[in-house]
Amino acid sequence: xxxPPASHAPADHADDRQGANGVHRALQIIFAVAEAEGPxxxxxxxxxxxxxxxxxxxxxxxTLVDDGFFxxxxxxxxxxxxxxxxxxxxxxxxxxxxPEIVRPHLEALVEHSSETATFSVRYGDKRMYLSQVxxxxxxxxxxPLGKLFPLHIGGxxxxxxxxxxxxxxxxxxxxxxxxxxxxxxxxxxxxxAAAVRARGFTVSAGERQADAGSVAAPVFDARxxxxxxxxxxxxxxxxxxxxxxxxxxxVVEAARxxxxxxxxxxxx
Numbered sequence: 001x002x003x004p005p006a007s008h009a010p011a012d013h014a015d016d017r018q019g020a021n022g023v024h025r026a027l028q029i030i031f032a033v034a035e036a037e038g039p040x041x042x043x044x045x046x047x048x049x050x051x052x053x054x055x056x057x058x059x060x061x062x063t064l065v066d067d068g069f070f071x072x073x074x075x076x077x078x079x080x081x082x083x084x085x086x087x088x089x090x091x092x093x094x095x096x097x098x099p100e101i102v103r104p105h106l107e108a109l110v111e112h113s114s115e116t117a118t119f120s121v122r123y124g125d126k127r128m129y130l131s132q133v134x135x136x137x138x139x140x141x142x143x144p145l146g147k148l149f150p151l152h153i154g155g156x157x158x159x160x161x162x163x164x165x166x167x168x169x170x171x172x173x174x175x176x177x178x179x180x181x182x183x184x185x186x187x188x189x190x191x192x193a194a195a196v197r198a199r200g201f202t203v204s205a206g207e208r209q210a211d212a213g214s215v216a217a218p219v220f221d222a223r224x225x226x227x228x229x230x231x232x233x234x235x236x237x238x239x240x241x242x243x244x245x246x247x248x249x250x251v252v253e254a255a256r257x258x259x260x261x262x263x264x265x266x267x268x
Contacts, residue, residue: 026060030069033079040080099131101261105254106133112250115234116141120156122228125176127157141212141233152176152189155204155214156229162196163218163226169193201248205240213239215247217255222263230255
């Protein structure tokens with residue numbers, strides 16, 4: 001005679017809900033400290049920003065300190081990320097295979113547009129094509145993987161510039177285009193970056209390569225810094241004007257998905 005499956009008592013469900021709520025609160029507090037503008041936060045500040053009681057926050061942070069996720073400054077009674085949080089972050093980064101994260105989104109862009117999709121990464125003051133998925137069309141764009149390009153020329157480069165904070169952008173342009181004679185060009189690029197930042201994507205027409213058009217959007221990493229850019233590119237007669245503008249939101253959405261895969265959390 002078979003034994004009927006045990007039913008879950010109401011108390012079990014209540015315990016499950018309570019445990020899930022506790023995990024959710026702990027994660028809220030961890031992310032609040034991780035994303036704070038300053039290096040640490042106090043209990044009152046955390047409670048206020050998360051709309052939680054100080055008692056609840058204090059109980060959670062003490063547990064996080066005991067487990068090594070937080071460290072407390074005994075003098076200020078403020079909390080910062082601890083060694084366990086750093087260990088988890090480094091472990092996640094070590095296991096992160098960026099091309100594998102990006103490729104499905106490149107393939108989806110190609111399927112949507114029938115044009116080549118590319119992914120570029122930033123290397124200091126330059127950027128490099130890391131991967132691409134080619135258009136199925138006979139006449140198509142192909143980019144040189146592994147070659148470095150300046151950040152102020154081309155749609156994929158300018159998308160990275162637009163992802164920089166204005167102060168960082170100014171410093172970069174001073175290095176890339178130094179001197180008083182380049183001041184108008186620096187101002188033009190900075191103004192364009194602000195416009196791209198507001199719109200979310202760049203449109204390039206024959207800028208780096210004659211007869212080539214592209215649409216690109218910045219990609220961000222877990223630190224909130226611009227990591228690279230995603231683009232759709234093709235012959236200029238196919239990627240320009242209304243079609244380029246129509247592709248813009250699609251590229252932006254794909255770049256957001258890649259950013260999320262790299263650990264980026266958009267501001268609320």
